[in-house]
Amino acid sequence: MEGDAIMKVRRFALMLVVGISLVGAAACMTTSISPADQAEVAISSGNLPPGYRDWTLISIARLGGKVNDLRAKLGNDVAIKAYRQGTLPFPDGAIITRLAWKAVPSEENNDALRPFLEQQLGKAETGRLLVDSFVAGPATNIQFMVKDSKKWASTGGWKFIEFDNGKPAPQAEGGEKSCYECHEPAADTDYVFTRYAQ
């Protein structure tokens, strides 16, 4: 009977381990949609993807003249990993977004920077310098490139979409073609112009 009890203990322990494993596996199965897939589903449904504002910065740029903006490119985990490892073409699931804001002169920054820059660069340079301090003002629009080499094969494997005020822009319907045409010169870098800023 003593041996029998030990067997029961062993069987119970085994069942417990199997049970815990099954619960764990079930938990994994219910969350098996990757963040990249979730983002793609959201974008394809005309919604901004969850958490995109926390994606990693790829680089920043500005466009002057009448557009006069400051722009940031962010990438989801798949895109950032590809950038850092130099993987081309980008794997399916890579998503790049371009945020943009009107460039607004900042007298507050100019005033704060003036003493520091006068010391660093001399007064002659500073006058010219400080009228040139700009910060991000009102947001303009948000664009996404979503990689799915099969689904969007006719436009380099990328879906291109723009959001205005959180909704797909009117020109977004069927707009992939025109976006793609502009991106064609970047064919060597999988139709992506932006380089990762070290």
Add this chain to the structure above:
Amino acid sequence: MEGDAIMKVRRFALMLVVGISLVGAAACMTTSISPADQAEVAISSGNLPPGYRDWTLISIARLGGKVNDLRAKLGNDVAIKAYRQGTLPFPDGAIITRLAWKAVPSEENNDALRPFLEQQLGKAETGRLLVDSFVAGPATNIQFMVKDSKKWASTGGWKFIEFDNGKPAPQAEGGEKSCYECHEPAADTDYVFTRYAQ
């Protein structure tokens, strides 16, 4: 003996649960240093904090003239949460970093944008516009503001530090005072100039 065996099974199961709980608690204790604390320790030791390049974008800006850069402000989780909830002063553990790159004209971007902008804005505007396309070029330096209201009480609760080529800048030693003096006009926003870009 049957009852004895069941007792043994119960005791074994209880021990297993207690054991798993203890292992879990121990695991939590060994990882109880928060990412914010880890970052602060790294910065105080003269190293760039792990993972800072993946922190969330707060906003972007540019400084013209001789400096001629494009700059991005990123925040760790503590800082971003405070920004989004409008918490002032920033809680201890908040870290803000400013990355900067020389602004470099991009003929590649100009060429790609020209057809699109000509269509949108007309040819007269485009000539002026497109010579103004800039991207992030070589990195300049990286600055951090680390919040610890007790440790850095004499400089608004912030440690200010600059890294050049991954190492603390020579002027970083005792440089908190001069950084703080420039940040004093932003006392109402806890000595932080940068607003979160929606």
